[in-house]
Amino acid sequence: MRISKSKFVAGCQCLKRLYWQVNEPELITKPDAATEAIIQQGHEVGMLARRLFPGGVEVGNDCGLNEAIRATRELVANRTIPAIFEGVFEHGGVLVRVDILHRRHDGRWRLVEVKSSTAVKEQHENDIGIQYRVLRRSGLDVATACLAHANRNYVYLGGEIDVCRFFKIPNVTRRILKVQPKLTLQLLSEFTVLRMPQPPDVAPGRHCIVPVTCEFFDRCNAPRPKDHVAYLPRIHSSAIEKLEDMGISSIYDIPDDFDLNDIQRRAAECMRSGKAWFDNDGLNRELSSLKYPLFFMDFETVNPCVPRFAGMHPYDHLCFQYSVHVVSEPGASAEHFEFLATNVGDPRREFISSLCAALGHSGSVVVYNAGFESQRLSELSSWLPEFADRINNVQTRLFDLLPVVRNHIYDPAFAGSFSLKSVLPALVPEMTYHGMRVANGQDAGLAWESLIRGGLDQSNYEETKKALLDYCGQDTTALLRLLERLRSLTG
DSSP, rough: OEEEEHHHHHHHOOOHHHHHHHHOOGOOOOOOOHHHHHHHHHHHHHHHHHGGGGTTTTTSSOOOOHHHHHHHHHHHTTTTTTEEEEEEEEEETEEEEEEEEEEEETTTEEEEEOOOOOOTTTHHHHHHHHHHHHHHHTTOOOEEEHHHHHHHTTTOOOOOOHHHEEOEEEEEHHHHHHHHHHHHHHHHHHHHHHHHOOOOOOOSSSSGTTSOOTTTTTHHHOOOOTTBBBGGGGGGGHHHHHHTTTTTOOOOGOTTOOOOHHHHHHHHHHHHHHHEEHHHHHHHHHHHTSSSSSEEEEEEOOOOOOOOOOOOOOTOOEEEEEEEEEETTTOOOOEEEEEOSSSOOOEEEEEEHHHHHHOOOOSOOOEESSHHHHHHHHHHHHOOOOOOOOHHHHHTEEHHHHHHHHEEEEEETTTTTTTTHHHHHHOOOTTOOTTTTOOHHHHHHHHHHHHOOOOHHHHHHHHHHHHHHHHHHHHHHHHHHHHHHHHHHTT
């Protein structure tokens, strides 16, 4: 029996997950578009890392595994080859493909695992550790184990990516050596489980979503009832575990002396009563500071690992779309302004120039979670300093509806969340995203990438463009309707 590195790592997360991957692969949930995009980004970063090792040779994956192992051995023996990409090794029933094997000047090897993360994480230890084990036991003289990851401080200057600055490559050998005894026991557990006629009995828990959401999540986790304690706002997993240890899973059964913050306690009381709670005085006080004209604003962004335009860091957000609805005075109809970048060029200057023109110089700019928009504006200010004064003007006018809702309203239908998508159906039920082709920010980013990359026929291009404009426009219409609803609650 053989298991791959990815299956071994899956078993480290959950032995039942490993069992099902091996024995019932047909039940694996097909990756969605967002997961596919993450995989593609990882591939892009992996290909970028190869430029650090010129002259390296790839072991292709178009031949069988035994042939790939043989080809890898030949490359290892050929001292003129400075690096091997995707080398294949097997020992003790464990099969690994190594991102990069770098031949050092002393003839020993450096194992380099490539990740699109910006730091070494605990889960990387099992990944790199099992590779180190297999290579060493295959007779390879591995001197060091390293992780190549994106350097968040790297500033792209335009042109070709400077891979020497884009990557950090910390030596993790000591960490890998420390986990070797644990890996031996883990392998024993995994092969034992795989010989069992039935999957092991593993209760659902945090491991279902950490470090990744299991593809069999729905098989183990039945939908929670609406009164489950997990639906209290921002309740920590440790608090849920403490309640479960007390035999409590329902909000109705939480003792009065259990440690909850004010918002959580309020949510519990609303759940028990089945009635919404409104702080009319607080709402009046907050909303009285709004100044006309009112601008309802929303951005859409992507944050690629590999920066695309000068001045950007890995994972910086790139604003590609906005929607602004403007109400000039009480009772006036809303006027709509919007922007959507439609090509692969740098959209930042056109975005901020158009936005500043739409927002004018006075009046409240209404958003939901102002921290996000304000940070994007600060980044645009640093990239385009000639707009700094106008951007600062906008930032001083931001009015955030999120804390207004969080501090002065709770409805049991929120189900513990104050996100706009959770609040809106409860307070403005006629506003819905159901059936929209683009229905959330993640959808928007994926749709925009398909729009600008080409490959869409004219019909699909126009449909995608319309779907993006409809979605962003829906977000600012939602803000406008939400404010109207809040004002109606104050009388």
